[in-house]
Each structure stands twice: as C-alpha cells, then as structure tokens.
Amino acid sequence: MTLSRKLMIDGEQIVATTRTHVKVLILPFLILLVVAGVGGFLINQVGDSGSGVPRWIVIAAMVVLILLGSVIPFLKWLTWTYTLSNKRIVEQKGLLTRTGRIIPLSRINDVAFEKNLNDRILGCGTLIIHDASEQSGLELKDIPHIEAFHRTVTNLVFEKHDKTASDESV
Incomplete structure (x- = not known):
C-alpha cells in the first residue's frame, strides 16, 4: 500500500515506500x-x-x-506504511481510521537512526526525523535496510536544502 495518487501534490514522485520489518510478525x-x-x-x-x-x-x-x-x-503491519517522496515523508497507519503524519523535506533539520543488536542482526532499525516544529520527532520503527533508507532521506534533505538556499540567494 503506497501513497494514493489523490494525496500526491504537483511534481511529487515516490522515491521509496516501506513498512516495518517482518520481525514484528x-x-x-x-x-x-x-x-x-x-x-x-x-x-x-x-x-x-x-x-x-x-x-x-x-x-x-x-x-x-x-x-x-x-x-x-x-x-496493522500491512496497513502501516512509510512513503518517501521527492518533497516529503509520509507515515500512514490504521485499519478502520486512517491517520498519518507528513513532514516536508524542507523542514527536516536532523535525520538519525538507531540499531540495537537484534536490529543489526536482522538488518533493520529506527529512523528518527526531527523537523522545525514543536512536535516530537517522527520515529519510523523497524525500517528494513535502515542504512539505505537513511542515506536516501539524507540525500533528499540535502538536495532540498541546497535548492532552497540557492533560490533564496537569487
């Protein structure tokens, strides 16, 4: 289950969609x-x-x-997804009532990950994203291939910040 086309904004492209690691099952x-x-x-x-x-x-x-x-x-595992696009990161969850949280990439100011011993063995971890808001950071728990996902998010955030900085200097 990926981000619905009707929820996407102009020029948005999906980069990656994932759900929690199967270890939760x-x-x-x-x-x-x-x-x-x-x-x-x-x-x-x-x-x-x-x-x-x-x-x-x-x-x-x-x-x-x-x-x-x-x-x-x-x-619950099947319907809880994390979608990374070229403009934002979206968490969607819920069986009967769908809820979600969206963070624009331009507002992200810190991307970190945690891996305990079990996570290292299974190749997953928790991605922690802090943005420029009053809310606590978004924790994406048990993400498979956490290093690759972390690199992808970080690269997109750097690209977004570089583009924003160059637009402001013009």
Whole structure:
C-alpha cells in the first residue's frame, strides 16, 4: 500500500515506500501456531471424552485468539506504511481510521537512526526525523535496510536544502 495518487501534490514522485520489518510478525505467527496446535488437541480431547465442554466453545475461543493474536497484528503491519517522496515523508497507519503524519523535506533539520543488536542482526532499525516544529520527532520503527533508507532521506534533505538556499540567494 503506497501513497494514493489523490494525496500526491504537483511534481511529487515516490522515491521509496516501506513498512516495518517482518520481525514484528514473529510473535503473531507463534501465537497462531500455538493456538492451532493446542486448539486441535483440545477439540480432539473434547470430542473423544464427552466432557461437559461443547466443541463449539473451543472453536470459538480459537477463532477469537487467532483474530486478536495474529490476524489484527498482521493487518496493522500491512496497513502501516512509510512513503518517501521527492518533497516529503509520509507515515500512514490504521485499519478502520486512517491517520498519518507528513513532514516536508524542507523542514527536516536532523535525520538519525538507531540499531540495537537484534536490529543489526536482522538488518533493520529506527529512523528518527526531527523537523522545525514543536512536535516530537517522527520515529519510523523497524525500517528494513535502515542504512539505505537513511542515506536516501539524507540525500533528499540535502538536495532540498541546497535548492532552497540557492533560490533564496537569487
């Protein structure tokens, strides 16, 4: 899911679109495996022993746990995107209510990144962008290939600032 054409401004071109690293889906995947395994075992036990728990209750519990523990986190991951264009950086997120934050490249005055040991192993990290506003910096968490994304953002910011500086001197 990239930036919609109707949200783009004149002369804007998308440079890169990404979402968080797939590492955020490890826990939901494990939840799916455990719930399916334990649920299958319980359905088999309930069916054989004739215990007081109806089979539909176990199935309903499995469905709820899978929805809450796996499907919703996957949909959140799928719909949370970061788009870098030649004019701005856009964060969009949300399942039912879409929200976002937009920072024009000309207002960015600091671009930094953080990588802990796990991030270094998996090749991701957090990009921190500070702009000339009162709001706190925008943290783009778990960005895959963080160094390349950082370089791209930094190059675009330098180009934008150089162009702005040369326009002001004329």
